[in-house]
Amino acid sequence: MANSIRNWEADQKADRQTGKNQPKPDIKYVSAFRALSAFAKPHKWSFMLIFFCTLLAIAAELLQPYLVKVIIDDHLMAGKGEYSAIIGIGALYLGLAAMSLLFTYLQNNMLQYTGQSIVAKVRKQLFEHISKLSMSYFDRTSSGSLITHVSSDTESLNQLFSQVLMSVLRDGMTLVIIIFLMFQLDVQLALYCLLLLPIIAGIAIGFRSYMRRTYQRARTQLSRLIAFTAENLAGMNLIQAFHQEKEQQREFTERNEGYFRANMKEVKTQVWFRCSFDILSNLSIAFVTWLGGMAVLNKQIEFGVLYAFITYIRLFFQPLNTITQQWNTLQSATVAVTRIWGIFALKPEVENKAKPRALAKAQVRGDIEFDHVVFGYGEHAPVIRDLSLRIRAGERIGIVGTTGAGKSSLISLLCRFYDVRSGGVRIDGMDVRDMEQSQLHRIVGLVQQEPYLYSGSVLDNVRLFDTDIDEDTVIEACRLVGADAIIQRMSDGYNTRLSERGSGLSAGERQLISFARIIVFQPKILILDEATANLDSYSEQLLEQALAIVSKGRTTIIIAHRLSTVMKADRIIVMRKGAIAEQGTHSELVRRHGYYEELYRHSRGKVFA
């Protein structure tokens, strides 16, 4: 054993040096955006259409001041009294306004639809990917941060389409067309106006890094707040039981205020940025009015040209302001895209082989073998130390041992939630690493101490939303475990909707439902990990009877602290510090006067006294 552990430690050191097997949550922005573009590719025709709609909407909008210029210079100032021409141009103006409205509406709708479709697909695939990641990932990642990735990070992605892309398209094109029209009107005045661009760029760059910092600070504070809230809501019963509400409220207030302060700083920076833009915009209008006014007086340009220029310079600042404000959204979208693709880039540490071996459930006998197994969590010291154990098909095994002896860890290896560091776990002689995981999980059924119930009907909770399993099968299973009478008493029977995690039921009732679930799915190997710990002696008796029926012809492993639960097992495995200390039937072990007998004496003192 010492050798296997030493080898593993050497492998870990080598991996750390080469970077192999180390999680890499961050991938480069470029590859993240490239990955995102793969999601956008199927929508390329929609994007083309959006582009043309935007172009038409802007062109229609920007031609309006030009029409006014034509009326002023060619008709009013020229002293022509052609009412029909003026009415014609007025009608054209209205037509352009309607056209701009229509194409803006189409562009907006199409962009929102396309963006939302892409984000919905990303969110779906992200959830699917996360649900395939290994247990080791969930050990080191808080559920709060995963909720943030699936909800707010994908929302930031949505803003990338609905705000950033929309602004780049619309405002970018507006700026280009305005500059073009300005040069058409008067080259000299247009060149003077362009002098403003370096000043605008200077302000934008100056504010940019500060805005990015305030923005990121606010996002970090928000993530802290969300993670704290999610974790506390999940453990609210514990908080109340230990009267920790005040402590939690204090911590929440601290995080809440942190977010408030960071948010205010961000808002203030934005207000300053907007103010400096407004000042610059007004100064520019004054500058154009002064320069243009002189030119009109000197008869260098016509009055209509000045009017159009002033309108365009006013319009010029609007998109410029919007575009620069997108910087924050782009920043958060970039962080979100990188985080999302960081998760997509994570490979499950426990993976199916390229060509997993097929093992039909019907042919499985249920022989289990742990062969010199060494296992530990992450880089921690091993918790299973060179353990070997053979369980014959159909055998009923009890596993006992003190807290932390490694009982649940051993079971996690059989379910392949984790991979062994060395040695092997085999079912009917086939290594679990060679099997397809979904097939393995159909063969091995696990009932844990805290069964998980979903918000949904009792019926769906028993059959796990698999509508191929009919209601009669579910009712029969519930009858077998004694849950039927309880369910019948509920307001809607089998259609009663359970609240989140089955909080309307007692721990024992939840466990009975999870037992029925296991009967419905008929696994070849049945594992009960402290499954009866929460049940009263009557319910435990009911389950004992059910188990006697269910476990017939099945390999059954029962982990229990209460030795009375495993006393009737064919064989009892006594675990101590990750290894098997003793094994045998209850009477054999008691006669041996060893570790089991010591545990038994303790348990009699505690349980039966």
Ligand SMILES: Nc1ncnc2c1ncn2[C@@H]1O[C@H](COP(=O)(O)OP(=O)(O)OP(=O)(O)O)[C@@H](O)[C@H]1O
């Ligand atoms: N996800 C995990 N990450 C890191 N260490 C873990 C993890 N799960 C268990 N351990 C550690 O592994 C050791 C064995 O734990 P395990 O849950 O297998 O013991 P157990 O015998 O089932 O205990 P109990 O009877 O209390 O359920 C313990 O020291 C525990 O702290």
